[in-house]
Amino acid sequence: MPLHEQTSLWSETTIKMRDGYVGTLQTGSTLVRNEIDSNLLLLAIGGEGELAMNGEVCRIGASFACHMAQGTSFTLTSGSDELYYMVMTYRAFSLEGASQVTPSYRKHPLQTSFVQSTAAQTEWVQQAEKIIAKWRRGEGLEVFHANALLQIMLYELIMEYESAQGGGESDKVEAVTSYIASHYRRNLELQELADLAGCSVRQLQRRFKQEKQLGPMEYAIRLRMENASRMLRHTDASIGQIADRIGYRDVYYFSRAFKKYYGVSPLGYRLDQASKQYERYAQALLRNRTASSYDSAQGPVICHLRGEYLVRQPPRRIAVLDVQYADHLLALGLPPAGSVGSGSASVDFPPSIRAGLQGTSLLGTYEYPDLPAVERLSPDLIICTEVHDRHAERLSRIAPVLTFKRNESWQTILGLFGELTGRRAEAQIILADYDRRTALLSEELAPALAGQSVALIRPLDSLVRVHSAAHRTGVVLYRDLGLPVPLFVADAADTAYHISVDRLAAVQASHYFVLSNRTMQGGISTTEQRVLDRLDTHGNRQIHGVDAAIWIGCYGPIGINGIVDRIEQALLK
Structure with missing residues (x-):
């Protein structure tokens, strides 16, 4: 085929995705489509079976990829094991006049139905999952990206197919x-x-x-x-x-x-790694100079957002302006002298740490700290976040101030608090216990959740926030416990996506942890009720209501372990 014809053939062609979905074909089951009205890309992995396409039967192995032109009829039958499959349908367009037909060249690959008898590459499966997730979000830029990724996949598939047609060995x-x-x-x-x-x-x-x-x-x-x-x-x-x-x-x-x-x-x-654990932790702190520590001749030095603090002796009266810091101190056996609480109408402490704060003075809330109460407390040290920078001058007249990012890793903060209070060994034990617990629980959860995914969502005023693995609580679910991430947010770089309640089905999770504000609001919100009603319409979805004040606001070791408790209770019941 002349070069100029090849150039014209592809440069005047574009594709537009029409639909994308995933499914599981149980043992002995069939998937049937007659005279499909658009081109179709089918990928499957696991098990074995048969694919009948336009009357021709092809035995398929562990996994495969298949491209089908418009008008094709096919039947996919699983064998002794179930098949996990992905379907993407699309239309090919000629840019000249944008007619909704495939290009006219009679041997154009997009008009050809073929099966890659070799197994589909793992990268293709991962890419297909990403494409479908972006398509189902239904947002303009995400759909645009899905089309671009699909075009890349089609290119790779066709190149592989044409290489095989020329006698090359397919990669298995x-x-x-x-x-x-x-x-x-x-x-x-x-x-x-x-x-x-x-x-x-x-x-x-x-x-x-x-x-x-x-x-x-x-x-x-x-x-x-x-x-x-x-x-x-x-x-x-x-x-x-x-x-x-x-x-x-x-x-x-x-x-x-x-x-x-x-x-x-x-x-x-095991013994060698245990001896190196603290060294690795210390090196990690040094890389993060705004939340780290180092030893000096006078004592430990804590690095924070506003400078450095030399610990000449452990402070005896600490005031904290974020509940998570109260959690950290309690985990080390040291209740703060004063702490902000959670809530708005009535200010209180999360149940997980309430009993340990009986002698702690209430200092308002995180958003609205009671500065006169802090002054009356006369603390030795004040610990706050960057949100309190507007109060920095007044607070610094009361006592030395340590400022950390609110979203800093709880493990980092616990280690620093161990240095600050002279309880380094206790902090290391807490961290080691958490790693051990989550590693064991992850092994136990993996078979229980085979083929299922777990979503973390929060109903807001009119939208639903779907949290990703980049979110702090998402880290606990998806990194520490290895829970399967919904395709909807599998490739998200941000901490969350926002969607309408009507589009909640696009998340396609088996388990939903619903972050509720009912404790602070004194009841369930209208949006939350709509979310629960929509999820309840499908009996195969498990809904687990959790307190947002704890799961979002109390990021200390006590609160985090409480989250792990709840996950274990919900998923292993």
């Missing part, structure tokens, strides 16, 4: 990699992996080593060892328990394999 490594990642805890056989890829054992080993610089069985061992090292670092599980969790029935054999991989026994590794 990524599908085998994905399969190993899901099944590395059990004994895998090379022949089993080769069958999934549709090639010989020798071909699989050669291609896998080219791509990953190690063989498929070595890759499975690496996953086992990485998971074992995480358990050794963050949990107190016995060596035997860890061996069993990652698929070794013989503890002695596991210990030999671990030592061969890391050069040290599992017990030696």
Whole structure:
């Protein structure tokens, strides 16, 4: 085909996405579409089965990608395992006149139906999930981005297809990699992996080593060892328990394999990592000079937003202007002399720390601190956030002031409070206990939530805020506990997206933690009731109401562990 014809063929073509969705095809079930009215891209992963397209039957393996032109009829049948699939439909346009037809060239790839007999690349699956999530948000820029990403995917798929048509070997490594990642805890056989890829054992080993610089069985061992090292670092599980969790029935054999991989026994590794934990923590603090500490000849120095504070001796009367700081001090066994409370109509403390603050003076609220009450308290030290900068001059006349970002990591703040109060060891124990607890709970939650996702949402005046993994509470759910993130916010760089109540179904989560302000408001809001009503219409959705004052405002170790308690109760009941 002449170059100028190729250039014209593609430069005058654009695509517009029409729909996108995901689904699961149960064992022995079928997905049927007759004479589709637009082009369709189908990706599936897991299991095996058959794809009948325009009367021709194709046996499909672990995963595949299929492009279908408008007018195609197909039936997808799952075999012995269920199939997770993604569908994206689109129309191709000629820019000249923008007629809603595919380009006229009779062999144009966008008019061709074909199956990639090799497994679909993992990157394609991840990209498809991102495209569908952006499309379902329904926002102008997000839809524009979805179309751009789909066009890139079509380009890669067509290039792969045309390469295969020319006799090139299709790459099967990524599908085998994905399969190993899901099944590395059990004994895998090379022949089993080769069958999934549709090639010989020798071909699989050669291609896998080219791509990953190690063989498929070595890759499975690496996953086992990485998971074992995480358990050794963050949990107190016995060596035997860890061996069993990652698929070794013989503890002695596991210990030999671990030592061969890391050069040290599992017990030696655990002891070595424990000794390095504080060093890593100290280095992390030094990188964050606005919330860090260092030792000097006179004593510890706390670095904060407004400068440095030398701790000549631990302060005895501390006033805090954020409830989360009261939580930190209580966790260290040191109630503050004074603290702001939560609420507006009636000011109080969160239930998780209320009992420990019986002798603590109330200093107003976070937004409206009672400065005369702070003056009457005569504290040795005041701890606040950047929100209180407008009061900085008046506060500094009362006592030394430490200012931190309100959204600073609670682990960082706890470590600094340990330095400040002379309770460094107690802070380290709290942090280690949290890492151990979340690592163990994450292992327990993974099988319970197979194929499900967990959303964190907050009804506002007229919208719903869907929090992402970038949010502080989202970090607890999605990073610390490894809960599955809804596709709707899977690629979000911001802490949240805002949508209308009517579009809540686009989130497509199985579990919803609904942040409620009913405690502060004295009842449920109209928007919150609409959210609950809409979620209740689908019986397969689990709704868990939680207190926003605690889940959003009380970011100390007591509050955070309370959040973990609630998650465990809700998802493992």
